[in-house]
Amino acid sequence: MRDAASFDEFYRSTSRRMLRYGYAVAGDHTEAQDLVQEAFARAWRQWGKLAAHPAPEAWLRLVVARLATDRWRRLTGWRVALSRTGPPGPVPPPSEDGVLLAAALRQLPAAQRQALALHYLFDMSVEDIAREAGVPTGTVKSWLSRGRTRLAALLPDLADEKLEANDVA
Template sequence: MTGAVYALTGNLADAEDAVQEAYARAWARWARIQAGGDPAAWVRVVAQRLAVSSWRKARNRLRAHARHGSPAAAAELGPDHVAMVAALQKLPKDQRRVVVLFHLYDLPAEAVAREVGCSEGAVRTRLYRARQALARDLGEAPEPEPEPGGRRAAR
């Protein structure tokens, strides 16, 4: 099967990918394919269609490249960016998730609470603790401790 698709595509890696994907799709539908007749023919047709589809994608990529040129080079990651990512990775998963949703996706606390599946108060607590940990890791001044009654001291 791979040899036939390789002859069709002229690229061994593409042929292997197409045949592997065709067999994976056949496995997921095996009862229906086996009942329908010749499973080898089904796999062969699917592999060929996948190979042609990959040709089309490659051709479209080449056309887009010819029209628009190379994509702009990605900006170098600065030391601040690297330090922030390292500090975020140290946070517990629940804190990191609310920080990303709140600050990077710019979701309100209510939306973050719905997505995470907790109360708004829990979101605010996680944000507070995450900010404290990030401030320590990044060498910045931590947020002031909340006053009794839920208010924070003035800055």
């Protein structure tokens, strides 16, 4: 069983040293915070055994060092890939329609947003969405119908443009 009080004491007595150590290892304060946070999370998960360890702070330092090494290796892989392919091209700004659509989607209930995104962005069938959400297919159909209706009401200009474009074609 984990003893929260003893872990809290361990954290309070070691966190500043661990952050300084993480900074020395990583060379970046934000990276050090991430490394130390992950190390303490791992320590908490194993606190039942680690509390009895003769040197839990040494264990924590080892975890920070290994996490830093893993991240360094991952970044080295990214650097090699970038040196071969070059940096990615500039990302164009979002279209005005995309911004309007995103704002309208934020006004929908989460279930409707999720159903619309899965159906239209991931081309998932109603049955697949129902299975993933753990609801009947009729519920998904309702979410899609209500979501489309609400989007049409929130975006009347876009709906009219879409209809006009279909009439011309």
